[in-house]
Amino acid sequence: MLFVRTFKNGVHPSDQKKATMKKPIRIILPEKGSEVVYPMQQHLGAPAKPVVASGDRVLLGQRIAEMGGRVSSPIHASVSGVVSAIEPRLTPTGLVSQSVIIENDGLMLEDKSLATREDWRSLSREEIIDIVRDAGVVGLGGAGFPTHIKMSPPDYTKIDCFIVNAAECEPYLTSDYRVLIEETDRLLEGVEVMLGVFPNAEAVIAIETNKMEAVNRLSALVKRNPRVDVVPLYTKYPQGAEKQLINAVTGRVVPKGGLPADVGVVVNNADTVIAVHRSVVRGRPLMRRIVTVSGGAVMNKGNYKVRIGMPISGLIEATGGFREEPAKVLCGGPMMGFAMYDLDAPIIKTSSAIVALTEREARLPEQSGCIRCGKCVEHCPMGLMPLELNKFAIAADYGKFEEYDGSSCIECGCCTYICPAKRHLAQSIKTAKRLARSR
Amino acid sequence: METAAKSRFVVSGAPHARGGDSTREIMLDVIIALLPAAVMAAFYFGFDAALLMVIGGASALLFEILWNLAVKKPAVPGDLSAVVTGLLLAFNLPPNAPFWLPIVGSLFAIVVVKQLFGGLGQNFLNPALAGRAFLMASYPAIMTDYLAVMPNQFEGITSATPLQYIKANPDAQILSSDLLTAFIGQKYGVLGETCAVALLLGGLYLILRRVVNWRVPFFYLATVAALSYALGRAGSPVYDLLTGGVMLGAFFMATDFATSPVTPAGKVIFGVGCGALTMIIRTFSGAYPEGVSYSILLMNLTVPLIDRWTRPKTFGKGKAA
Numbered sequence: 137m138l139f140v141r142t143f144k145n146g147v148h149p150s151d152q153k154k155a156t157m158k159k160p161i162r163i164i165l166p167e168k169g170s171e172v173v174y175p176m177q178q179h180l181g182a183p184a185k186p187v188v189a190s191g192d193r194v195l196l197g198q199r200i201a202e203m204g205g206r207v208s209s210p211i212h213a214s215v216s217g218v219v220s221a222i223e224p225r226l227t228p229t230g231l232v233s234q235s236v237i238i239e240n241d242g243l244m245l246e247d248k249s250l251a252t253r254e255d256w257r258s259l260s261r262e263e264i265i266d267i268v269r270d271a272g273v274v275g276l277g278g279a280g281f282p283t284h285i286k287m288s289p290p291d292y293t294k295i296d297c298f299i300v301n302a303a304e305c306e307p308y309l310t311s312d313y314r315v316l317i318e319e320t321d322r323l324l325e326g327v328e329v330m331l332g333v334f335p336n337a338e339a340v341i342a343i344e345t346n347k348m349e350a351v352n353r354l355s356a357l358v359k360r361n362p363r364v365d366v367v368p369l370y371t372k373y374p375q376g377a378e379k380q381l382i383n384a385v386t387g388r389v390v391p392k393g394g395l396p397a398d399v400g401v402v403v404n405n406a407d408t409v410i411a412v413h414r415s416v417v418r419g420r421p422l423m424r425r426i427v428t429v430s431g432g433a434v435m436n437k438g439n440y441k442v443r444i445g446m447p448i449s450g451l452i453e454a455t456g457g458f459r460e461e462p463a464k465v466l467c468g469g470p471m472m473g474f475a476m477y478d479l480d481a482p483i484i485k486t487s488s489a490i491v492a493l494t495e496r497e498a499r500l501p502e503q504s505g506c507i508r509c510g511k512c513v514e515h516c517p518m519g520l521m522p523l524e525l526n527k528f529a530i531a532a533d534y535g536k537f538e539e540y541d542g543s544s545c546i547e548c549g550c551c552t553y554i555c556p557a558k559r560h561l562a563q564s565i566k567t568a569k570r571l572a573r574s575r
Numbered sequence: 576m577e578t579a580a581k582s583r584f585v586v587s588g589a590p591h592a593r594g595g596d597s598t599r600e601i602m603l604d605v606i607i608a609l610l611p612a613a614v615m616a617a618f619y620f621g622f623d624a625a626l627l628m629v630i631g632g633a634s635a636l637l638f639e640i641l642w643n644l645a646v647k648k649p650a651v652p653g654d655l656s657a658v659v660t661g662l663l664l665a666f667n668l669p670p671n672a673p674f675w676l677p678i679v680g681s682l683f684a685i686v687v688v689k690q691l692f693g694g695l696g697q698n699f700l701n702p703a704l705a706g707r708a709f710l711m712a713s714y715p716a717i718m719t720d721y722l723a724v725m726p727n728q729f730e731g732i733t734s735a736t737p738l739q740y741i742k743a744n745p746d747a748q749i750l751s752s753d754l755l756t757a758f759i760g761q762k763y764g765v766l767g768e769t770c771a772v773a774l775l776l777g778g779l780y781l782i783l784r785r786v787v788n789w790r791v792p793f794f795y796l797a798t799v800a801a802l803s804y805a806l807g808r809a810g811s812p813v814y815d816l817l818t819g820g821v822m823l824g825a826f827f828m829a830t831d832f833a834t835s836p837v838t839p840a841g842k843v844i845f846g847v848g849c850g851a852l853t854m855i856i857r858t859f860s861g862a863y864p865e866g867v868s869y870s871i872l873l874m875n876l877t878v879p880l881i882d883r884w885t886r887p888k889t890f891g892k893g894k895a896a
């Protein structure tokens with residue numbers, strides 16, 4: 137029997153994965169003549185800086201923006217065409233960011249720098265990290281933390297555990313699951329690359345038990361590999377949150393304000409490992425990602441391999457459009473995703489899903505007064521007191537907010553989800569975090 | 576938000592999903608959990624007793640509606656918490672109480688204890704228990720006249736409630752047949768406390784439905800049993816658990832959300848405190864053989880402190896960064 141691990145507290149939202157779990161990944165390309173939009177801010181850290189100008193011809197895979205600082209990431213053209221403008225555009229996270237806009241010529245002419253590396257196994261650790269950095273690889277799970285930074289902790293020899301985060305605890309999302317099923321070989325080769333960067337580490341592929349097919353398939357494949365293990369995780373939200381995942385897999389606790397590397401762990405999500413593999417083995421920068429398109433308002437729910445920069449409206453159209461006018465469209469899942477203003481924003485590196493909710497699915501109950509039931513406290517995976525933080529947020533008492541460790545909130549949304557009074561706990565705490573920081 | 580108006584879609588902050596029960600559903604569950612005890616009270620004490628409970632719940636709801644009208648809030652409350660309060664208040668009345676008694680009690684519980692302190696979730700005393708204490712102070716003779724109505728088919732100790740009896744006869748022998756009558760409820764006492772097994776069932780239902788957390792009732796009952804044993808009280812720890820309002824208090828009064836701690840450790844302390852005070856009052860006070868109401872009201876006052884002292888540990892705090 138496999139030993140199923142988990143973390144403390146959390147909630148059990150309806151997972152909504154059935155509709156897309158069995159849908160194989162389909163490739164979607166932006167139409168000839170359409171705009172492809174590259175916001176300079178699509179990762180955590182400093183925005184990238186454009187290195188092309190309006191009117192320039194660009195090729196597929198060509199770097200169009202360079203790193204804007206140490207914690208930053210370059211951006212590459214995912215089509216060939218002509219730079220038609222460099223101007224501020226709305227991103228799916230509601231941010232306005234300077235963006236390079238390319239008119240797609242539909243030819244997909246490749247930059248000549250793209251070449252497969254037969255000899256990747258002989259690359260040094262530093263060479264691999266440079267390749268990953270220059271390929272613009274960032275965490276594709278949501279936060280978009282540049283992967284090369286994760287690969288360079290203060291002392292890499294102290295990293296003894298590399299976790300592939302395939303928990304995918306967000307409802308609706310099945311993109312990582314499809315990667316596990318369809319791109320198994322590349323995933324395992326990507327793990328090999330990561331283990332080359334962390335010579336003292338063992339790899340753990342962590343998967344929730346609602347995806348047993350992936351657990352069984354991978355377990356069989358790594359059986360004879362002493363450095364790779366598959367760990368089934370109890371299906372509970374937010375199982376894939378970094379600190380909770382590390383605790384479930386290793387029993388270690390990342391210190392408050394600390395990083396996984398502080399406890400000898402590095403975590404990447406499954407699609408990110410694929411991106412590492414593509415950059416190192418196939419010599420291709422990050423140009424596409426897997427996106428789950430789901431929700432009651434879309435015609436063809438499924439998993440799609442999408443060019444980064446493709447406008448979401450184009451993606452929806454290419455998948456068959458809407459079944460009915462959605463009331464709310466999310467970039468990401470319902471627990472942590474962003475509600476979008478319109479569909480002109482492009483798919484960016486961190487867009488794991490587009491979930492279009494019908495009026496009925498989007499309807500939320502009114503909030504009422506806190507009845508002090510204590511459920512938010514009972515379920516907060518960070519051990520916080522959301523009811524108190526909510527009070528401090530409303531009173532704008534940031535001193536108290538900090539005293540009650542408001543800044544440790546991981547914005548998972550469990551508190552709002554579980555609250556019988558339907559209070560906007562996570563929402564207010566998130567805002568207060570930002571205001572407290574900028575004080 | 577200014578931009579939201581321009582959007583074609585609803586734009587709001589994550590999470591975009593809600594789960595779990597609403598306040599109304601939770602209160603409905605509490606009412607369901609109270610039903611077995613209510614039915615048993617009607618069975619033992621007759622139609623008038625049933626009417627007392629209906630009047631209690633209905634008058635509490637009415638006063639809440641009148642209050643809402645007075646302060647210009649939507650008249651019909653979105654939750655059923657007033658009904659719960661009124662029912663619990665009626666549970667604390669002697670079976671032959673006059674019909675105006677629950678009305679006066681509900682008025683005090685809903686208007687003074689609950690609404691004047693800010694409404695649901697804001698009051699610091701349990702409204703039903705504070706209402707009972709008020710009636711006790713105002714109409715002591717009526718409130719302690721438990722013996723006028725004989726529970727149906729009752730042939731046990733006929734001169735007192737069980738706790739009055741063992742207070743007067745500390746060396747009394749409690750037989751297992753006495754335990755059985757206490758368990759199924761053939762005893763004198765207030766309406767709601769009579770049938771221990773019905774209260775136990777209702778309480779377990781609430782815990783299984785995760786409406787109330789198990790900690791308060793568990794530690795309350797465990798402390799009562801432990802101290803009963805340690806103090807060598809007449810009867811057995813089981814007798815102390817089954818008599819008086821312990822079951823009613825542990826499952827339905829001490830677990831009141833607004834007036835009990837929200838933290839897990841706080842719930843443990845609160846349960847132990849209620850249990851200890853109950854047993855101290857039962858054993859050492861001259862006048863009160865009972866102890867449940869006052870121990871819970873006293874502990875209600877400590878809740879803000881308990882919550883402050885028992886804040887859960889933030890995940891990762893105290894580890895070297």
Ligand code: SF4
Pocket residue numbers: 515516517518519520522544545546547548549550551552561562565
């Ligand atoms: S307070 Fe923050 S960490 Fe805790 S449940 Fe709410 S959103 Fe999650």
Ligand code: SF4
Pocket residue numbers: 505506507508509510511512513522523554555556557558559561837
């Ligand atoms: S879950 Fe909601 S009602 Fe319950 S204590 Fe927290 S904020 Fe209050």
